[in-house]
Amino acid sequence: MTTPDCLIIGGGVIGLSLAYDLAQHGLRVRIVDRQEAGREASWAGAGILPATGPDEAHHPLDQLRVLSYQLHPHWAASLFEATGIDNGYRQCGGIYLARSHGEAAALGGLIGLMREERIAIDRLTPTMLIDLEPALRPLAESGYLRAAYRLPTESQLRNPDHLQALLKATRDLGVEFSLGTHIASFEIEQGQVRAALSEKNERLPAQSFCLTAGAWTRQLLEPLALPNGILPVKGQMVMFRCQRPPLQHILNEGPRYVVPRDDGRVLVGSTEEEVGFQKQTTPDTLQELAEFGRQLVDPLHAAVIEKSWAGLRPGSFDGLPYLGQAPNLDNVYVAAGHFRNGLFLSPATAVVMGRLIRGENTQIDLSPFYPGRG
Ligand SMILES: Cc1cc2nc3c(=O)[nH]c(=O)nc-3n(C[C@H](O)[C@H](O)[C@H](O)COP(=O)(O)OP(=O)(O)OC[C@H]3O[C@@H](n4cnc5c(N)ncnc54)[C@H](O)[C@@H]3O)c2cc1C
Incomplete structure (x- = not known):
């Protein structure tokens, strides 16, 4: 692959969902994970998708919740159509x-x-x-x-099956994977990250980078001198x-x-x-x-x-995810910190982060989720 448009660091449900969205919009994407993709929190979770109200929410978090709730049945159907894998989405109550x-x-x-x-x-x-x-x-x-x-x-999905469906769908869309690659630091030049660097000093260049390393995102933000409360x-x-x-x-x-x-x-x-x-x-x-x-x-x-x-x-630390562009680094984005709701919020996170990375209007105000908020 030539230099990807976006290197996604962390292949849990957030990283895979973002890759799915970006690849559907024609971007060249590579996912890097230090182990197999989809083996951490996203695999361990229960897959509960809480009920939401109608589409009138005011707070951006509630707007994300409503959007995710609306997207889940569509994602389940399109993943099934693309991969033949039933992700177990059910409105079971x-x-x-x-x-x-x-x-x-x-x-x-x-x-x-x-x-x-x-x-x-x-x-x-x-x-x-x-x-x-x-x-x-x-x-x-x-x-x-x-x-x-x-x-x-109230609904559910079967998260291990959902991850399998996302893995297959993203691969079929041309997303590439660097598995067993632990990112330890970054090459930074003139306010931009040029490449992610692995523990073994492998260099992974990209046009943009999105940090989706779940509970480990804090460790990834340290070499970028970005404090955060994950x-x-x-x-x-x-x-x-x-x-x-x-x-x-x-x-x-x-x-x-x-x-x-x-x-x-x-x-x-x-x-x-x-x-x-x-x-x-x-x-x-x-x-x-x-x-x-x-x-x-x-x-x-x-x-x-x-x-x-x-x-x-x-x-x-404040119960909100970190979603947005990293401060002072033009081409670095963060999507992490979803706590008990990452499986639920993953489609909406992918859609808004996808829009942001493509330079489009996110349609949901991401300022409460600003990655620079400490
Ligand atoms: C017991 C339990 C029950 C849950 N139940 C629900 C539920 O019912 N509903 C719900 O919505 N959510 C639930 N959750 C929460 C949900 O699972 C998480 O919010 C979500 O999975 C987070 O996804 P993620 O992609 O951010 O992180 P993860 O799935 O943890 O993925 C992070 C990935 O980053 C990789 N990584 C980390 N550091 C590096 C590095 N330096 N270099 C390369 N790769 C790296 C890891 O290997 C991993 O694959 C539950 C969680 C748990 C633990």
Whole structure:
């Protein structure tokens, strides 16, 4: 390949999605990753796509959310058409539960905010809950259920399959990959980056560069003298395997959730742990997560745990992602720090960053996400 128009550093869902958008617009793109693409947070996540309201959001983050929500079904369809891979996008609905008075009060506040966004919400009685999800009968009849709501438009995708689809689609569009290449620094000349330099001193030149290295983006910004507040936040996950799906909806209680897949696998997550760059699971936490799942979904008592893992979410100090052009460097862009929402926000991130890199109007004000905000 001749010098690419854009070198994307980090082949997670953000980098792959951006490559997909840019390549569809005719740009020559290369993705560089220090390992196989799509093996970090983007693989580890649950793939929950939260419900959003209609297209009237004011804050740019809400505008990104609405745009992503709208794009997901189209991306799922076009990826399927291009690759034959079903990424598991389903509008399965979500149920929000509370089993204590404190949790019910917090949930009431959250539901109030969602109603202000005009998200469709049904309040559920225990009988309605059992009708919707018979596997929740023991919970509904336990006397501990304090509140239950249904959000019919909450959705999910199966992130490992989504990543496979993006990988195939981008390759088919001519995107090139430098895998096993760890970027350590940059060659800078007259306010522009000329090349990314690997740990082994390989030189990767490009017209422009986009840093999409997830939780590791902070380390990449250091050689560019750009301070930022991206930090790794570990999340652990347990996966059960059932003979058939024990429920249809995603269940949410506080920061934890249960996500049923079509093939009977059920994910239970997750935790938020600020423990640096280590991804070990811990037996106590896995046991707590498994117990949480069994308390909500009775059939999980009879299911085996097939696998467990942990991933590092790219957290940010103010809860907003970093999206935009790097300060003082004309041809460097950043798209990172999506914390718990990177899979969800990936199509909108790709579209707005694609427009920015091509010199078009982003149509969403990116100033709250400015990469130079410290
Ligand atoms: C347990 C868990 C559950 C989650 N659930 C959800 C969910 O339900 N819904 C949702 O929307 N989001 C969820 N998330 C969050 C979501 O997974 C992340 O926000 C998203 O995957 C971030 O994508 P990314 O591409 O920025 O980072 P990553 O997927 O981490 O990719 C970064 C890539 O950069 C590469 N890299 C790093 N440094 C370098 C370097 N120096 N040189 C070359 N390559 C480098 C890495 O190898 C990696 O491939 C969850 C995350 C976890 C951990």
